[in-house]
Amino acid sequence: MAKLVGYANFKRSNPMTDRFDMRAFHHVEFLCGDAQTTAARWSYALGMPLVARSDLSTGNTRFASHVIGSGSIRFVFTAPTSSSDALDDAHPSVTTTPRAMREYVARHGLSAVAVAIHVEDAREAFERAVAGGAKPAMPPRTTPADGGCVVSEVLLHADGDALLRFVSGASADGATGFLPGYAPTGAALDETYGFVRLDHVVSNVAQLLPAVDYLIKAVGLHQFAEFTAEDVGTPFSGLNSMVLASNNESVLLPLNEPTTGSARKSQIQTYLEQHDGPGVQHIAIKTDDIFATAELCDELGILADRDDQGVLLQIFTKPIGDRATLFLEVIQRIGCDEGGAVEQKGGCGGFGKGNFHELFRAIEELETRAGINTAASPPRPSAGA
Incomplete structure (x- = not known):
């Protein structure tokens, strides 16, 4: 087990122990009561334009999800608009049902539901993480189109409900604004505030x-x-x-x-x-x-x-x-x-x-x-x- 020794006694080293290839953070998803309003507030405050969406305007009647970004940063704001307890195959990156979203927001308020990491292979990441003791949350889900995006999840904390999400595939690089199932807005990611x-x-x-x-x-x-x-x-x-x-x-x-x-x-x-x-x-x-x-x-x-x-x-x-x-x-x-x-x-x-x-x-x-x-x-x- 890890042991605390304090700032003065800690010696930094890098043993290169990753169980699979991790590249960088991919996005953070927040659950909230109103995705459009929350995303607009953060967009204005941080100078990050809306880069992608999935809502009524794209034919999504289950939840609203708005993505803002700058550089490689993607903040996703999602709110349920139905009480369904089923997943939507058109949105492989959304692995929480609308009913579960409501329960999460009622318990935590505005909160980060998922920290997503861009990995080489989300299927392998899931399998190796679970083999190492991670609590599984969602087995790999694949979208055949757009480069076969794969998304999987384990719990970020063993005793919590936040998620550690793994994302891979050609469409996971953000080139179209965000992941499959989201409509890009065409906004330029010009790092307005740096x-x-x-x-x-x-x-x-x-x-x-x-x-x-x-x-x-x-x-x-x-x-x-x-x-x-x-x-x-x-x-x-x-x-x-x-x-x-x-x-x-x-x-x-x-x-x-x-x-x-x-x-x-x-x-x-x-x-x-x-x-x-x-x-x-x-x-x-x-x-x-x-x-x-x-x-x-x-x-x-x-x-x-x-x-x-x-x-x-x-x-x-x-x-x-x-x-x-x-x-x-x-x-x-x-x-x-x-x-x-x-x-x-x-x-x-x-x-x-x-x-x-x-x-x-x-x-x-x-x-x-x-x-x-x-x-x-x-x-x-x-x-x-």
């Missing part, structure tokens, strides 16, 4: 080490970084965190757990309560010029940190929806580009202990003002204790 790709996707779980072991055994990810309450916490609350990475370190999946016995609830605990279980806490989107992206950088307070490989610049939004759960991060990594000859190395600049502490402190202050982090009773010990 967003180029997804950097990392962070989950909150009740117990860190079992969640880490689950993903390491199922997918083969390796430990990239870690932090404890002593590294990033405040005098009032804390967390433990591990960052997992693929061989090419382009797929970065950090996980956080709450620590206990403090004057206030850990913000990870308040997330678990607000979200009603484990799930995606925040998504980092990469820019090559955070100052141009944020513009009001002095007022917004861009955080800077570095490690032996490069510099890390970050800024975070407040919670996006009605619940104190999901938020976004804008990130720039400087260095590790080998003189600009090749694409920058994944994870360049690490994860910034100082930045992490400032984020934790800011969220703690927000939750204290909202009155949702009072430690009412002593919780059970954490997995990292």
Whole structure:
């Protein structure tokens, strides 16, 4: 089992242990109550145009799904428009029935239902992940047209309902806007605000080490970084965190757990309560010029940190929806580009202990003002204790 040793004692290495070929993040899908409205809000705020859709205008009477994008980023917003409990073969990438969508939104609110990874072979990825202990969610589904797109899914967390989705096939490269079953809008992906790709996707779980072991055994990810309450916490609350990475370190999946016995609830605990279980806490989107992206950088307070490989610049939004759960991060990594000859190395600049502490402190202050982090009773010990 993985073991926490703290930021100062952790030694980064890459044992190249992926169980199958993982290329990069492909998309993140969110379930919500109204896909068109939610997508329009995010499109306006992030400068990402609508690139594909599946709804009444395309003959889909079961659900509405709108895709916005910039660079290689694809955010998918889906809402049920029927109560059907059957899947639709015309949409292989949508593997949740409308009835299950309703139940998911009722439980979690606006939430990331699936983190999708572009893999060499989604069928092989599913088989090897399940053989490694992953809990299966959807066996491979294939669309013969458009290059034979294959989609499969396992649970992202063994005790949760979010999905780790595998996507492969010629039509999975986004050339037509998105996957089969979606109508492209023809919008240009000109990176209006400078967003180029997804950097990392962070989950909150009740117990860190079992969640880490689950993903390491199922997918083969390796430990990239870690932090404890002593590294990033405040005098009032804390967390433990591990960052997992693929061989090419382009797929970065950090996980956080709450620590206990403090004057206030850990913000990870308040997330678990607000979200009603484990799930995606925040998504980092990469820019090559955070100052141009944020513009009001002095007022917004861009955080800077570095490690032996490069510099890390970050800024975070407040919670996006009605619940104190999901938020976004804008990130720039400087260095590790080998003189600009090749694409920058994944994870360049690490994860910034100082930045992490400032984020934790800011969220703690927000939750204290909202009155949702009072430690009412002593919780059970954490997995990292």
